[in-house]
Amino acid sequence: MLDLYTWPTPNGRKIHMMVEELGIPYTVKPVNITKGEQFDPAFLAINPNHKIPAAVDWKGPGGKPIVLFESATILEYLAEKHGQFLPSEARARWTVKQWLYFQMGGVGPMFGQQGHFNRYAPEPIPYAQQRYDNEVKRLYDVMNRRLGDVPYLGGDYSIADMATYPWAMGWENRKVDMADFPNVQRWLAAIAARPATQRAWAILSDNVTKPGPISEEHRRAYFGDMQYQKRS
Numbered sequence: 001m002l003d004l005y006t007w008p009t010p011n012g013r014k015i016h017m018m019v020e021e022l023g024i025p026y027t028v029k030p031v032n033i034t035k036g037e038q039f040d041p042a043f044l045a046i047n048p049n050h051k052i053p054a055a056v057d058w059k060g061p062g063g064k065p066i067v068l069f070e071s072a073t074i075l076e077y078l079a080e081k082h083g084q085f086l087p088s089e090a091r092a093r094w095t096v097k098q099w100l101y102f103q104m105g106g107v108g109p110m111f112g113q114q115g116h117f118n119r120y121a122p123e124p125i126p127y128a129q130q131r132y133d134n135e136v137k138r139l140y141d142v143m144n145r146r147l148g149d150v151p152y153l154g155g156d157y158s159i160a161d162m163a164t165y166p167w168a169m170g171w172e173n174r175k176v177d178m179a180d181f182p183n184v185q186r187w188l189a190a191i192a193a194r195p196a197t198q199r200a201w202a203i204l205s206d207n208v209t210k211p212g213p214i215s216e217e218h219r220r221a222y223f224g225d226m227q228y229q230k231r232s
Helices: 010-022 071-082 090-120 126-146 159-168 182-192 195-202 216-223
Strands: 002-006 026-030 054-057 066-069
Touching: 002 010, 010 071, 010 090, 010 159, 010 195, 054 071, 066 071, 071 090, 071 159, 090 126, 090 159, 126 159, 126 182, 159 182, 182 195
Parallel strands: 002 026
Antiparallel strands: 002 054, 054 066
16 A cells, blocks of 8 residues: 655646556545644654655565655656556656656756746746746757657657656746647647546545745745745
8 A cells, every 4th residue: 555645737747647557556645735744743753854745655675664755766767667658668767757757856846936026926026937947948949840750759658757847837827829739739638638647636626726926824835934944
């Protein structure tokens, strides 16, 4: 049995997609990051970096429990354990991994910063907004060119697609014209049509923060003093 500590963010939804594709039993453990639950001592014992997702596999290597954090680590772990969505052949495996890390090192951080400076920053900072708007468009273009050659980022559907889709599908709020990226459009539609994706999106869906003003509690938990307290 897998315990999944999660919230309906792009990083949380990656793992929702994976476990639904695998069809394995798991328990959802909501961590309401808008209320600062990621700083609770019980959760910090699982992920000292106080971020979701995290997971506990009670039947880990050697039959013993293993605690995991970082979304790419969880995806790779589950793929290896269950022998799905990460090829065993070396060349194909490294192709999937490089697109997985493209998301972790590029899409996630850059899309996240764009969202911060366009939605959450207390005052407009034009230089930051322009920088991250441009970087987001560049990354969509990288994906569009790749997806002109293959149906999915790694070739076949894989953890690279599961990692990237939850970030890329929010294009409506990212100042991009998706008509400029027809291959990404096709890819998004193909993944959205998968039954596992649809089930994954229903998990905690009522808890999604809608675009618009955020509460002061939310701001403190995400970007303020709750985030930066020293913890023993």
